[in-house]
Amino acid sequence: MSKNIRTLVEAAIFAALAMALSFIPDFASWFTPSFGAVPLVLFALRRGSKYGLLAGLIWGLLHFALGKVYYLSLSQVLIEYVLAFACMGLAGFLTTPLQKALKSDQEEKALLFALVGACLATITRYILHYIAGVIFWSSYAPKGMSAEWYSFTVNGTAGILTLAFVIISIVILLRSQPQFFQPNH
Template sequence: MQNKRLIILLECAIFAAVAMVLSFIPLDIGSSFSISLGMIPMYVIAIRRGFWAAGFAGLLWGLLHFLTGKAYILMPSQALIEYVIAFSFVAFSGVFSKQVRSNLAAGQLKNAIKWAWGTMIIGGIARYFWHYIAGVLFWGAYAFKGWGAQVFSLVMNGATCLATVAVAGIVITILLKTSPRLFLPK
């Protein structure tokens, strides 16, 4: 039992590190829109190990932003929301992990892919909800002229969420088809 926990913790750390490395690939358009490739390994660990492991890996990934200088900090409360809470909410990417794994194990790839997309959408929305909140509370000064903070944050974080889920979802779909064992731990 101890070895299994240690293995899961090590997997979380490895996937968080890979997510951080992918975060350095520049896919930013302007100051408010980007595609977060780091969500790809987060979705893998979420499907592979479930809710709690995904939350822990997400928290580690968020904290790595501070260590690598990739965090944009206006004030401590904003940093807490955007790098601790938001990244921890990646946990919700694991809500349907058992359904994905059981369908994969049963050879029902189409059902596994449907459940995977569902869980990725939920996880993406859970994370970007907190970025939306931070956008309203802290980033409103950067809104386009004539846009309120709520609309600006909803549009920019909504577009980022959709783009991130779409790109990561395509990669996860390909991985589910080509490497299903990646999602089925022993």
């Protein structure tokens, strides 16, 4: 099997894993972290932005196939399910420096690159959710609360919790299995 086909299959598997984790029940309504972000960021750091963006896009599209879309308008769906989920692949922009640091046994530098990649992906995703919250979800804000503050508290909380889970996963995996981030095929 060619490297390209193998990586595409890997992208689909990671997207499916992310989707499976999306079925973990919400324990705090809109404030729940996105557990599916963990495998997507790890995959993007492993394979780079091209495949990471593709896996994120697949994850977003799986929401349609499995009926997990909260639809208000076409533009809202495009922002929150196509762009926002694809953004998880942005972590892959740090793959090359991460892998170079690992090859030269610079574990702390590798960790820094991985964490910056995770922050880039997660923060970008939640900025898109924030924008969608202000534009499309403002009617759900409690009476007297601005749309901006409502979207910031809901999406900010979910984003921080998501980033925390992603960071914990990166630290554990990078320290115990650094070869995960250096595929040889």
